Amino acid sequence: MGTVTVESISLRFGKPGATEVVALDGLSMVIPDKQFAVIVGPSGCGKSSLLDVIAGLRDPSGGVCKMDGKVINGPGKDRGMVFQNYSLFPWLTVLRNVEFGLSLQGKAQAEITERARYYVNAVGLSSFENAYPNQLSGGMKQRVAIARSLANDPQVILMDEPFGALDSQTRVVMQQLLLGIWEKEHKTVLFVTHDIDEALYLGEKVYVMSARPGRIIDTIPVGFAHPRSYELATSPEFIELKRRIQHSLHAEVHKALSSAA
């Protein structure tokens, strides 16, 4: 199982008063088991902070997050995470990076390696299993990060703008790779992005988040059948949904800009 429930989470930074920043204010959402959910929102809206709270890396100022009904109060291997950047262990080879989570549990090395190899292969990096992260391109690093997370068999994968730092061609390849894997593994995914095309192409459900303080202002079921091809992006339905999200985000971006000024 892998149902994530977020119950009126709020998150504040700084001292109460003028300097206090309210990142999240009473945000609630339910991500059912095996859903590919995407949160799209303007930068600085607190969507990454929300992921941190679900991952257990950050305590909320109010509210609770639950995983299959159990209150989350710390990180755990049931909730894997793929970060935007810099999260591979530079002193470990590709294979050892992917083995990391499994090796923490003290399983037999042969079993660990077999499982890690499977996922290194699944992200197309078999010929790089002995390379170190600084020998890899940005896209390859993120593939390793995805493989590392999958190999650990989490119930939920939290993805914090994992393709945000990649060039647009690589990003498309990575999106297709991720969808292909998800169609096979069928895990709950919570994916955060500010890219509307990415949100619609990947998600079964897209949550649109407001500018700070972050709230969910629109929930859009995306019914495109799987496997999805990238030609989807030119279909009238896709464009219609894109327009809808753009419309709600446009107002939010303006709000964010004017409050920052």
Place this chain on the structure above:
Amino acid sequence: MGNTLDRILTPRREIPPALGMGAGMLVAGGIFLGWCLITYGGMVDTTFCPPPHQVAVAFWRSLLDGSLLRNAWSSLVVINLGFFLSSLIAVPLGIMMGSFRIVQAALEPVVNFIRYLPVTSMIPLLILWIGIGIEEKVAVIFIGTFFQQIVMLADVSAQVPNELFNAAYTLGAKKRQVVMRVLMPATLPGVIDTLRVTMGWAWTYLVVAELVASSSGLGYMSMQAMRGLHADLIFVAIFAIGLLGLVTDQIFKWIKVMALPWARQR
């Protein structure tokens, strides 16, 4: 030719290796030539600044009678002992200080106070307490390096990106595993660099300790030479210290390359 000149004058442009080596040799050779010029040219009193051949002879003699090796060995034992003891405590403590707020809060005031006290100011006290034997010199090196090391190592530890810890936590790592399997390996390159830099400073403290009060070592050797007005032997001692420093530095470089294959390609 114009092309090469253009390259030389461009910031950060690579130059032909031969040209680089030539430039290095030119400067070193120039200094040596200047030395020859002022000594053989009779511009200085050779009692105080001996010509190259006299230094070479003194070097050879001190090598033959064993005094050079004996004193170099004595210095090496002291510096390695002091440096090893200091590193043994400073490495774990510094890493903890950079990553555990409680250790930082406990140590920072004391460390920052002592860090700005020149260790040389403590030498008289150390002589009173432990005499002028090897223990005193080891203590000088220990105090001199320890408080520098711990601050630099705390910084190395504090620089480890949070993402690495968070990645480990979300993969199921417990606190202990995060320390042993993320913090430790992540700090290793910085630890080696810190040791390399502080080893250079340790040589300075060693020589100061040997100059002030000692009965052996390269510093003692040059102090004795000064009393006997043997400037050539002072030159020998200085060269020996420089040479040992160079070798030590190369060893650290080599250790880094060998121990950290992942930090090699950039």
